[in-house]
Each structure stands twice: as structure tokens, then as C-alpha cells.
Amino acid sequence: MNEDASIIRGKMAFLDEVCQERRAKLVEQNRERHIATYAPLSGMYMQEGDKKLLSFCSNDYLGLSQHPEVLALFRKEHKRIGSGASRLVSGNGVAYDELEAQLAQIKNTEAACVFGSGYLANIGTISSLMGKDDLIISDRLVHACILDGIKLAGSTHKRFKHNDVESLELLLAKHRKDYRYCLIVTETIFSMDGDIAPLNAIIACAKAYDAWTMTDDAHGFGVLKNDQQADIQMGTLSKAVGAYGGYVCATQEVIDFIKNTARSLVFSTALPPMVLEASCCALAVMNKQPELTKDVIAKSNAFCEVLGVAPTGTPIVPFIVGADKAAVELQHKLYRLGYLVKAIRPPTVPENTARLRITFSALHEVGDVLRLADDIKKLDVHI
Numbered sequence: 001m002n003e004d005a006s007i008i009r010g011k012m013a014f015l016d017e018v019c020q021e022r023r024a025k026l027v028e029q030n031r032e033r034h035i036a037t038y039a040p041l042s043g044m045y046m047q048e049g050d051k052k053l054l055s056f057c058s059n060d061y062l063g064l065s066q067h068p069e070v071l072a073l074f075r076k077e078h079k080r081i082g083s084g085a086s087r088l089v090s091g092n093g094v095a096y097d098e099l100e101a102q103l104a105q106i107k108n109t110e111a112a113c114v115f116g117s118g119y120l121a122n123i124g125t126i127s128s129l130m131g132k133d134d135l136i137i138s139d140r141l142v143h144a145c146i147l148d149g150i151k152l153a154g155s156t157h158k159r160f161k162h163n164d165v166e167s168l169e170l171l172l173a174k175h176r177k178d179y180r181y182c183l184i185v186t187e188t189i190f191s192m193d194g195d196i197a198p199l200n201a202i203i204a205c206a207k208a209y210d211a212w213t214m215t216d217d218a219h220g221f222g223v224l225k226n227d228q229q230a231d232i233q234m235g236t237l238s239k240a241v242g243a244y245g246g247y248v249c250a251t252q253e254v255i256d257f258i259k260n261t262a263r264s265l266v267f268s269t270a271l272p273p274m275v276l277e278a279s280c281c282a283l284a285v286m287n288k289q290p291e292l293t294k295d296v297i298a299k300s301n302a303f304c305e306v307l308g309v310a311p312t313g314t315p316i317v318p319f320i321v322g323a324d325k326a327a328v329e330l331q332h333k334l335y336r337l338g339y340l341v342k343a344i345r346p347p348t349v350p351e352n353t354a355r356l357r358i359t360f361s362a363l364h365e366v367g368d369v370l371r372l373a374d375d376i377k378k379l380d381v382h383i
């Protein structure tokens with residue numbers, strides 16, 4: 001069979017050649033991605049080769065990834081690194097219980113389930129709860145791992161206009177009756193736009209049409225107040241919490257079912273205990289120091305004020321420039337000035353909306369934030 005295929009093609013399909021051709025296309029479209037290597041310095045500084053860069057592209061909004069209390073954990077003696085097996089086999093150390101109890105308390109739900117990452121939490125949860133007779137309606141701009149979860153679920157997928165409850169309601173009115181169950185998914189703070197979903201209105205609309213709601217709080221956790229009304233609250237421990245892992249919070253019934261059926265939980269090894277301990281510690285610091293949140297929002301606002309753009313009220317400020325090439329050029333200009341700011345291109349964002357995505361952290365110095373704003377002003381970018 002395979003031999004026939006290569007005879008019809010007239011040549012062998014060499015894997016290297018196929019990859020090279022495909023990557024050349026990405027280069028042509030200004031879509032090639034490059035994974036650079038940085039050594040972290042203190043604060044938001046990074047070293048790349050002999051160049052020192054000030055990062056404005058980290059999701060470590062509160063600086064908890066390098067908080068002294070959290071770091072101290074890693075200097076302790078540990079009995080082991082790896083957890084050995086899936087949580088359902090032998091990997092479920094006590095740190096899981098503690099972390100899940102903390103998360104459920106913060107989110108004000110009965111229970112929580114910690115996954116290996118936010119990506120795994122989304123694909124596992126959505127495909128565990130929803131099936132092929134069901135309808136999933138999401139905001140048009142939700143994260144790639146929600147889309148992957150929907151594909152795995154095999155449900156019908158419809159998308160409403162970004163943050164537009166009328167558009168959601170039209171879809172519900174037209175399609176809800178044709179399906180068994182319906183789930184509505186949105187982010188709380190949108191990762192690439194930094195804007196906030198109209199959650200109360202979305203939830204009211206869902207209730208009116210007998211639909212369930214799920215929020216992805218990857219960028220809201222530690223930054224925005226609790227999104228406590230959604231039926232399923234998903235998030236990550238790798239952004240404002242500064243550690244690693246993902247979670248969902250919901251009622252005990254929902255969590256028990258997910259723990260039984262989410263394949264990305266059942267068939268994947270548990271997180272290393274020290275990573276779970278780091279999350280526990282970071283959550284405790286987050287609770288004790290609400291001023292970290294105020295601080296990062298104040299920096300984001302100050303930046304927007306200098307540039308004369310509307311504040312997002314979140315640590316994320318997008319500069320939409322449109323063309324991929326223009327966004328990459330801006331990234332390079334800022335790099336030469338010593339800033340690490342990344343161009344975000346499709347398919348991460350919709351076509352013709354390539355942008356710089358600037359993120360702030362409590363670790364930034366106010367002076368550095370204002371300097372970046374001034375330097376961008378001098379570049380004379382029109383947005």
C-alpha cells in the first residue's frame with residue numbers, strides 16, 4: 001500500500017524534505033516561529049547571549065514565580081522529583097489534597113481537580129463532559145486548547161462574536177433545541193486582548209436556555225475577582241500563580257465525574273510533588289498580599305495613560321498593528337532597544353490582527369514601564 005503511494009507520487013516522501021517545504025511556506029508568510037533561549041536574571045530581566053533584555057511578555061503577573069517564600073521550598077531537601085504514575089495509580093501525593101482544598105476555597109466551590117497543565121485541564125474537562133449529541137458555544141476568540149477540547153468531544157461547535165451576548169443569544173435561540181446538552185465557554189480576561197468577558201450577562205443567558213457555563217480564568221486568576229458563578233471554572237497555575245499545572249473547580253459531583261473520565265488526567269503522570277507544594281505556597285502568598293494585584297494593574301494603567309490609549313484594567317495591553325510583517329518589525333525594533341516584547345500572529349490571533357502583546361508584572365519598576373511607553377511613542381506606531 002505504502003509502496004504504491006510512493007510509486008504514484010513518483011518519488012519517496014522523505015520526512016525531512018516534507019518538513020523543509022512546509023516550513024519554507026511559513027517563512028514566506030512571516031509565520032515562522034523561533035524559540036529563543038533566555039537565562040533568567042532577577043526581576044523581569046532576561047539574558048540572551050550577551051544581551052540583557054527587560055521582559056514585557058511574561059504572564060507572571062504578580063511575580064510569584066520568584067517570590068522568596070516560594071523559592072525557599074526548592075532549597076529544601078526533597079525525597080523525590082517525579083511522582084511515579086498517574087494520580088489514579090500511585091501518583092496522588094498529599095500535596096494534591098491540600099492544593100485542591102485551597103483552590104476550591106478561593107473559587108468558592110465544593111471541589112477542585114488539579115491537572116498536569118491548563119491545556120490538559122481544558123481538553124480533559126470539555127471532552128469528559130460533552131459528546132457528539134451536544135452543542136458547545138464559545139466566544140470567537142477563546143484559546144486554542146478550548147478548541148482542541150471541543151474537537152476531542154466531537155460536539156457541534158458554534159462561535160459567538162467576541163464578548164457579544166446578543167450574538168450568543170441568537171445562536172442559543174436558533175440551535176439549542178436541536179441538541180442534548182449545551183455548554184457555553186468563555187475566557188474571563190482574554191489572553192491576547194486583555195479585555196474582560198461580560199460574565200453575568202453570559203450566565204443569565206445560559207440559564208434561560210438550559211445551558212451550562214465554563215470559564216477559562218488562565219489570565220484572571222489572581223488578577224480579577226472570583227468568576228464564581230460559572231458551573232465550571234478552569235484555570236492555570238502557571239501564570240499569576242507562577243508555578244505549573246492546571247485546575248478545574250466545580251461541585252463535588254462534577255469533579256468526581258471528571259476525575260473518573262478526563263483522559264488527560266487518567267492517562268498522564270501526576271505532577272512532581274514539589275511543583276504542587278510551590279502552587280500551595282504561591283496561593284498562600286497571593287492571599288496574604290492583595291496589593292500585588294493592585295500594583296500590576298496600576299502599572300498597566302500608567303502605561304496606557306502615557307500612550308493615550310484606553311486602559312484595559314488588566315495586566316495585558318495589546319497593540320494591534322494588522323500585518324504580520326509590521327508586528328514582527330516592531331518586535332525587532334523594541335528588541336534593539338533592550339525590550340523583550342513579542343509579536344503575536346495568526347493562528348494565535350485572527351487574520352490581519354497581528355499585534356504586540358505587552359504584559360506587566362508587579363516586579364516591573366514604574367520607571368521601566370514609563371520608559372517603554374516613551375520608547376514606543378518615539379517609534380511612532382499608529383494603532
Ligand SMILES: *Cc1c(COP(=O)(O)O)cnc(C)c1O
Nearest residue numbers: 117118119143191218236238245
Ligand atoms: C495559557 C493558557 C492556557 C493553558 O494553560 P497552561 O497551564 O499554560 O497549559 C489555557 N487557556 C488560556 C486562555 C491560556 O492563556
